[in-house]
Amino acid sequence: MKRRIVVTSLVVVMMVTSMVPVWAQDSAESSVNFDPMGVTSGSVLDDLSSAEGGEVAGIAIMWMHGYATALVGYEEIGPLNQEIFETLVAFLMYYGTQAPDSTILQAAEAFVKIQ
Secondary structure (H helix, E strand, O other), X not given: OHHHXXXXXXXXXXXXXXXXXXXXXXXXXXXXXXXXXXXXXHHHHHHHHOOOOOHHHHHHHHHHHHHHHHHHOHHHHOOOOHHHHHHHHHHHHHHHHHOOOOEHHHHHHHHHHHO
C-alpha cells in the first residue's frame, strides 16, 4: 500500500513538472513586454488603428495614466475612467501625429506638462 502511494505520487509529480514548460511558453507568447522608452507614439497609433485591436495601445494608456498620477498626484488626475481614457487617447493621437518617433515616456511627460 505504501509503495503504491509513493509510485502514484512520483507519477503525478513527473506529469505536473513536465507541463510547466508548456505553461511557461503559453504565458510568454501571450504576454506583452512594454518598454515606455522603446515604444514610440507612432507605433501606438498604428496599434490603435490595427484590426487586431490595441493591446500595446491599451497598455501604453494605462502606463501613461499611472506615470501622470505618480508625477502630478491622484487628486489632479483621478481614476482611470472613461473620461481620462478618452483624454489620453485623444492626446496620444494628436501627439503621435506631431512627433511619431517620440517615446511613450516623452508623450507622458508632455501630457503632464499640459495638466
